[in-house]
Amino acid sequence: MARTPSSRRRRPVKLYAGLGIVGFFALIALVGPVLVSGAGRISADSMARPSGSHLLGTTDIGQDTFKELIVGTRAELEICLTAGLLAMSLALLIGVTGGYLGGKADQVLTAVANVFLVLPTLPLIFLVADLVHPKNPFVIALIIGTTSWAASARVLRGQTLSLTRREYIDAARVGGESHRRILVCEIMPNLLPVIAAQLVFAFIGALLTHAGVAYLGLDNSSNVNWGTMLYFANNALALQRGAWWWFVPPGLCIALVGAGLSLINLGIDELVNPRLRVPRARAVRRRMESVATAAEVDEKVTA
Amino acid sequence: MRYVLGKLGFYLAALWAAVTLDFLLPRLIPGTPVDAVLARMSQHGSVPPGERKALELMLGGPHGSVVSQYFQYLGDLVRGRFGTSVTYYPVPVSAVIRQSILWTVVLVGVATVFSFTLGIAFGTIAGWKRGTWADNLIAPATFLAAIPYFWLALLALYFLAGRFGLPVAGGYDTQSVYVSFSWPFISSAIGHAILPAATIIISSLAGWALGMRNMMVSTLAEDYMVAAEARGLPRRTLMIGYAARNAVLPSVTGVAIALGFVVGGALITEQVFSYPGIGTALYQAVANSDYPLMQAVFLVITVAVLGGNFLVDLLYAVIDPRTRRRA
Amino acid sequence: MNIRSDVTEPVLAVRGLSVDYAAADRVRAVRDVDLVLHPGEIVGLAGESGCGKSTLAYAISRLLRPPALVTAGQVTFTGVDGSTVDVLGLEDEELRSFRWSRISMVFQSAMNTLNPVRSVRRQLHDIFRAHRPAMSRDERDERSAHLLELVGIGRSRLDGFAHELSGGMRQRVMIAMALALEPEVIILDEPTTALDVVVQRDILREIDRLRAELGFAALFITHDLSLLLEIADRIAIMYAGRIVEQAPASEIRIAPQHPYTAGLLNAFPSLRGHRRALHGMPGSPPDLTVPIAGCAFAPRCPYAIGPSHDTPPSLLQEGDHAVACHLYDPRYSSGPPQALREGRFEISGDDSSGITGDISSDDEGIKA
Numbered sequence: 001m002a003r004t005p006s007s008r009r010r011r012p013v014k015l016y017a018g019l020g021i022v023g024f025f026a027l028i029a030l031v032g033p034v035l036v037s038g039a040g041r042i043s044a045d046s047m048a049r050p051s052g053s054h055l056l057g058t059t060d061i062g063q064d065t066f067k068e069l070i071v072g073t074r075a076e077l078e079i080c081l082t083a084g085l086l087a088m089s090l091a092l093l094i095g096v097t098g099g100y101l102g103g104k105a106d107q108v109l110t111a112v113a114n115v116f117l118v119l120p121t122l123p124l125i126f127l128v129a130d131l132v133h134p135k136n137p138f139v140i141a142l143i144i145g146t147t148s149w150a151a152s153a154r155v156l157r158g159q160t161l162s163l164t165r166r167e168y169i170d171a172a173r174v175g176g177e178s179h180r181r182i183l184v185c186e187i188m189p190n191l192l193p194v195i196a197a198q199l200v201f202a203f204i205g206a207l208l209t210h211a212g213v214a215y216l217g218l219d220n221s222s223n224v225n226w227g228t229m230l231y232f233a234n235n236a237l238a239l240q241r242g243a244w245w246w247f248v249p250p251g252l253c254i255a256l257v258g259a260g261l262s263l264i265n266l267g268i269d270e271l272v273n274p275r276l277r278v279p280r281a282r283a284v285r286r287r288m289e290s291v292a293t294a295a296e297v298d299e300k301v302t303a
Numbered sequence: 304m305r306y307v308l309g310k311l312g313f314y315l316a317a318l319w320a321a322v323t324l325d326f327l328l329p330r331l332i333p334g335t336p337v338d339a340v341l342a343r344m345s346q347h348g349s350v351p352p353g354e355r356k357a358l359e360l361m362l363g364g365p366h367g368s369v370v371s372q373y374f375q376y377l378g379d380l381v382r383g384r385f386g387t388s389v390t391y392y393p394v395p396v397s398a399v400i401r402q403s404i405l406w407t408v409v410l411v412g413v414a415t416v417f418s419f420t421l422g423i424a425f426g427t428i429a430g431w432k433r434g435t436w437a438d439n440l441i442a443p444a445t446f447l448a449a450i451p452y453f454w455l456a457l458l459a460l461y462f463l464a465g466r467f468g469l470p471v472a473g474g475y476d477t478q479s480v481y482v483s484f485s486w487p488f489i490s491s492a493i494g495h496a497i498l499p500a501a502t503i504i505i506s507s508l509a510g511w512a513l514g515m516r517n518m519m520v521s522t523l524a525e526d527y528m529v530a531a532e533a534r535g536l537p538r539r540t541l542m543i544g545y546a547a548r549n550a551v552l553p554s555v556t557g558v559a560i561a562l563g564f565v566v567g568g569a570l571i572t573e574q575v576f577s578y579p580g581i582g583t584a585l586y587q588a589v590a591n592s593d594y595p596l597m598q599a600v601f602l603v604i605t606v607a608v609l610g611g612n613f614l615v616d617l618l619y620a621v622i623d624p625r626t627r628r629r630a
Numbered sequence: 631m632n633i634r635s636d637v638t639e640p641v642l643a644v645r646g647l648s649v650d651y652a653a654a655d656r657v658r659a660v661r662d663v664d665l666v667l668h669p670g671e672i673v674g675l676a677g678e679s680g681c682g683k684s685t686l687a688y689a690i691s692r693l694l695r696p697p698a699l700v701t702a703g704q705v706t707f708t709g710v711d712g713s714t715v716d717v718l719g720l721e722d723e724e725l726r727s728f729r730w731s732r733i734s735m736v737f738q739s740a741m742n743t744l745n746p747v748r749s750v751r752r753q754l755h756d757i758f759r760a761h762r763p764a765m766s767r768d769e770r771d772e773r774s775a776h777l778l779e780l781v782g783i784g785r786s787r788l789d790g791f792a793h794e795l796s797g798g799m800r801q802r803v804m805i806a807m808a809l810a811l812e813p814e815v816i817i818l819d820e821p822t823t824a825l826d827v828v829v830q831r832d833i834l835r836e837i838d839r840l841r842a843e844l845g846f847a848a849l850f851i852t853h854d855l856s857l858l859l860e861i862a863d864r865i866a867i868m869y870a871g872r873i874v875e876q877a878p879a880s881e882i883r884i885a886p887q888h889p890y891t892a893g894l895l896n897a898f899p900s901l902r903g904h905r906r907a908l909h910g911m912p913g914s915p916p917d918l919t920v921p922i923a924g925c926a927f928a929p930r931c932p933y934a935i936g937p938s939h940d941t942p943p944s945l946l947q948e949g950d951h952a953v954a955c956h957l958y959d960p961r962y963s964s965g966p967p968q969a970l971r972e973g974r975f976e977i978s979g980d981d982s983s984g985i986t987g988d989i990s991s992d993d994e995g996i997k998a
Contacts, residue, residue, distance in 0.1 A: 115317045117560060120608045122570055123585060123601055127328065130589045151560050204449065211451040212571055239461040251454030258449025266445065530743035533693055535729030536760045545745050623747060624791045
């Protein structure tokens with residue numbers, strides 16, 4: 001990757017914004033449950049509007065929505081992280097191995113990936129979740145992770161294929177490096193940008209899938225996370241009863257984290273692919289006008 | 304041609320995998336689903352004598368080996384015998400599916416086509432006009448693409464239907480119209496489809512647009528774009544026939560991948576809007592432990608997705624001439 | 631084909647053209663270039679990579695993209711009917727219709743210049759639709775087929791795609807496209823560089839034959855001077871963004887005036903003749919982000935004199951031979967040293983670093 005002189009690089013606004021948003025929620029996930037006490041406490045104050053004592057009102061059984069939201073952040077992000085990492089690990093294992101080995105092994109692995117790719121995920125999760133009845137939140141993360149790795153695997157395989165065909169890999173092999181060493185030292189570093197982008201996609205996918213799954217009632221009802229909050233809110237007909245404070249914030253948080261992750265991806269994309277760094281037309285014109293006048297002055301000096 | 308046959312082979316294999324999975328799943332449940340199903344059925348009415356045997360063949364029982372059950376199952380599938388539904392007893396499963404699938408296909412199909420077309424169009428223009436105001440749309444589009452679909456749908460329901468009186472739930476106005484090819488029915492159906500379709504379109508449009516925009520920016524830097532501009536071709540031809548035509552290719556691949564999610568999304572859409580489609584059927588089946596229906600719906604959904612993928616692969620071969628000759 | 635350089639109005643006249651790249655470090659890629667093309671002649675433009683020849687070509691064809699910017703100069707096109715066009719001043723629709731119909735371009739053979747998802751036929755039709763809307767579909771088909779046959783490709787290839795063609799065939803299609811509207815000028819930017827020598831020769835012959843048949847003028851850009859010696863009528867040598875020598879091809883070959891030209895000529899072997907030590911030129915082209923004092927070639931020139939290092943040389947014309955070198959400027963020098971007069975590029979008389987090659991005293995070109 002060519003280095004651009006730092007004066008040329010525009011500030012990666014998107015990347016910073018995305019990292020900021022995600023970082024904010026990660027912070028809440030880390031310290032929130034510690035700072036907030038009394039979450040989940042049932043009271044008689046049912047479906048109360050936001051007020052001084054309840055920042056985001058209460059649920060139908062009088063729980064403080066704001067506290068639920070804070071506490072649920074950690075659980076939600078944990079599920080998202082677990083499922084995403086799992087999906088990514090599977091994608092790496094199958095995609096990179098297939099792309100590197102080629103031949104029969106590749107064909108088999110690709111076929112497996114294609115089958116998973118083509119199976120409709122949500123109905124599958126739906127069925128499996130119903131049959132298994134997950135109690136542990138990690139089980140649902142497991143299910144999501146094992147069903148959503150295929151698209152990333154395909155992308156990684158494509159990238160690995162193009163990298164493996166290059167001469168420096170042949171050179172390494174002739175030089176006697178073991179497969180594992182080649183994979184780790186030569187190929188992986190070049191895959192990093194793609195891996196990063198796919199990892200973020202995996203997180204986004206896990207987040208949205210879990211939201212959908214929980215909303216449909218498939219997550220254990222004793223778990224507290226944004227998805228189950230939406231499930232309960234829906235069951236209690238929160239919207240119809242006007243209790244927007246219960247329904248809107250969890251969804252908004254999901255959307256914000258999702259958007260933050262997407263911004264990170266767009267930011268990485270711009271860093272890696274300089275073509276996407278399109279300078280503003282107006283700024284370029286201004287720069288060029290100043291160049292033109294500078295050129296006139298310059299001509300007299302160097303003729 | 305080789306390409307087509309190869310793809311066909313793959314899809315048949317995937318189909319077989321799905322069918323087999325469908326066969327195995329009920330047999331993996333602890334306990335005997337057959338008894339549970341029969342119990343539920345008898346709550347609705349008397350159960351005909353052959354039902355137990357039929358259920359056991361479908362869901363697993365002591366008759367014969369698993370292998371022979373498997374082939375019997377396959378045979379039944381081919382003949383379209385899925386058994387009787389528990390939820391809608393005594394309506395046969397095939398009838399339930401036949402009624403509900405049309406709703407889903409029309410709603411989701413039309414919405415997806417719209418979403419894709421509009422999204423690609425916006426992405427093309429945004430990419431073409433890079434470096435201008437169009438870039439400011441990226442951040443809001445990203446946000447839009449990250450919104451959980453059902454949340455958006457429910458909000459839409461709350462704000463628009465409740466307040467402005469747009470038709471809310473159901474596929475059509477059950478009180479005033481009957482299912483038929485008459486205009487009152489069709490207009491009612493369309494009216495009821497507007498909100499769900501709109502939510503599908505809004506939530507997925509941004510995704511297509513963003514992808515297309517990025518591809519356009521990459522494509523515009525290609526050599527053949529400069530060469531085409533040098534030939535004095537009009538801007539419209541350059542943007543559509545040269546740039547977009549190349550930039551859209553990855554998105555078409557994306558459609559194939561998205562099809563699976565589209566169907567899954569239909570599940571949620573139908574739940575939110577109480578739409579009488581196949582997603583609702585699945586949901587009901589799960590809620591009522593209606594294994595025959597569950598099995599059949601999952602199969603139908605999978606077949607639909609596989610079929611859709613196959614069609615998209617064919618389409619891809621048409622629009623990218625390089626795939627017709629596998630190097 | 632007779633070259634009426636002394637009689638006729640030039641079809642393309644470039645005067646004082648300068649192009650900069652407005653990056654963080656401003657690169658002065660083309661500096662004050664004068665170049666003239668007469669109807670029906672082939673002018674070669676030679677120079678090493680990075681000397682600015684492609685930038686010049688793109689500037690003339692109005693294909694420069696930001697951050698490249700024309701900072702000075704004029705490009706004037708004079709048609710057969712005598713009307714003049716200020717090429718740099720054209721905008722929008724005027725520019726679009728001017729493109730390809732008066733000046734067309736053949737791009738580097740290494741570039742993929744054909745739309746990969748559109749058939750050859752459609753791409754040819756696009757040209758006609760854009761510029762000759764009155765043509766009917768059959769007329770377009772007929773003309774497209776004719777063009778392909780003109781460059782030696784069967785009309786069966788019309789419905790083919792870029793990936794089905796070999797490199798040589800792709801270039802032929804490029805040439806066919808360039809001829810589509812019968813332009814008066816064709817700019818060829820390294821059209822054969824990425825092709826093997828056999829194909830290269832075929833294409834060169836094709837170009838020469840077409841030029842004789844159709845009468846267009848051509849600006850042929852390449853780093854391969856030996857190629858130009860065969861095909862060009864006049865040759866301009868470019869170095870560090872400037873034209874340093876311009877003369878009829880025969881004169882360049884026999885009596886190069888600029889030390890850089892001599893260096894180039896001495897740097898490649900010939901198939902016939904005596905064996906001789908080959909020399910490269912020590913050093914490398916200057917950094918174009920820095921304003922250059924004096925002659926840009928001076929640091930590498932074995933014949934540099936005092937003024938070479940601080941006074942930029944102007945292009946001096948004598949007859950039809952122009953050279954930008956102080957050695958020919960009576961104000962600074964009484965004349966070039968004997969070694970240069972004999973066309974040698976001698977670095978302090980030490981021949982040990984050469985590679986043995988051959989140079990023929992009797993080079994024949996393949997000029998048709």
